[in-house]
Amino acid sequence: MLDIKHISKTFNPGTITEKVALTDVSLHLAPGEFVTVIGGNGAGKSTLMNSIAGTYPVDTGTITIDSTDITKWPEHKRAKFIGRVFQDPMMGTAANMMIEENLAIAARRGKTPTLRWSSSAKEREHYRELLSGLHLGLEDRLESHVGLLSGGQRQALTLLMATMAQPKLLLLDEHTAALDPKTAEKVLSLTKSIVERQHLTTLMITHNMRDALRLGTRLIMMYEGRIIVDVKEEQKKGLQVKDLLELFEKAAGSELTSDSLLLS
């Protein structure tokens, strides 16, 4: 499905702010795999995800989705394959457009826009059905501006938008980090049910170790721009937070102190 081979990324190379963010990262995802990603601040998790999404080009290496090499594709072209939810609830939706208009855009992800009127009565009915699945009462608010919604509602909507046109790959970058615990829990369980129902190949970054263990079929840990731990399905099942910490320390080496983990 997703095949990342030896990618590296350095920001601002050759300047005093030079920052190596990814070093020779390789990762292969089988179809339907749901991978949770953890690692301390600045470990390179977002950079990995943004490299896949094409927010910026990588320095070396290749990225392939279903045997299509997308390494040189611009961000908007990759969107044909990739659905995304960002950490910032503002990022995934257009605030001063209606819910219906946002959904219409997402329903056409990856298609060249035409001069057709943007949504028909039949489509609106379909949006209403999808929205009622979120259990947030949004199905009666198709014409409300998205800017009026709470952060949690916006993330749920973004999740719906990212998945309504079946993506080959779903990228979630700490998409519940900006929400209060109760709302975060709701959005997470929604994530789980959508991913399972649509058999989505998913990469989900989280700063919460318990969520990383609880959800998904595989877990990877990043440290200083590398993947240092990769736990597959069977092994992941019995794992506890303390096992995870142990794995991390062993893989990252002795220089690691517990407070440099930032993995609450």
Added chain:
Amino acid sequence: MTALIIATVSQGLLWALMAIGVYITFRVLDIADLTVEGTFPLGAATCATLLTAGWQPIPAMLMACLAGCLAGVVTGLLTTKLKIPALLAGILTMIALYSVNLRIMGKANLPLLTQDTIFTLYSFGLDKATAQLAIGFIVVLLTAVVNYWFFGTEIGAAIRATGVNPHMIRANGINTDIMVVLGLLLSNGLVAVSGALVAQSNGFADVGMGVGTIVIGLASVIIGEVLFGTRSFKNCLISVILGSIVYRAVIAVVLQMGMPPNDLKLFTAILVAIALSMPLIQSRWRKFKKDRKAAN
């Protein structure tokens, strides 16, 4: 009095096309596009030159529109492909257009004294002032309907979303560069048509007639938004058109009150500066009142 009102409203309508153009860049795309200072006289120059060469008014105006669209594309490519900041890209095109406009006309001012214009050719027996009002109304109505339809299409929605949240729209597979170019194209096409209409109404095209276009456009947009609301895209379009008319009315009133015409641009600039700083002034004022309450 009635004559003055008719003249004011029809001026407002002829300039409304320009205001819609400014609305598309300033509000929809979130770009302050100074190209319009050059495309307004570009439209006037193109239309006047073609009329002088014996063209019919409507084809001449279509060519003016096309010229405006091209100018918009130039600014669009400067900012998207060459990564020149949009404001500067607009200034570059605007300056370049000054020379282009002089070349088109061959001189700084081109009078339209004997030529048929859209207002004389399609007057249907109405007197000049009423004909301007009627034709202005029809053109603006047509433009508004077409814009309403266009911004409701998939492409139109993508342009709007590009202005609101480029991250979101790229994540949904849209090339934002193309959307920015399209928006600038449409905007400058409208501004050029407005220039062509105003030239035919005034009876001349002048290379300097674009000075202050952006500020007049902004004034119309802001006045319209404040007075007539921004609930929906349709509402915004109507607000901008009415804003353009109200702006002309304000100008007519201050001129009647004895303000020298040479001070008009200063007056408009101050008006727009105040309007643009309104949000800040309001929040400061609220904070000031709250602080005073807290201090007591």
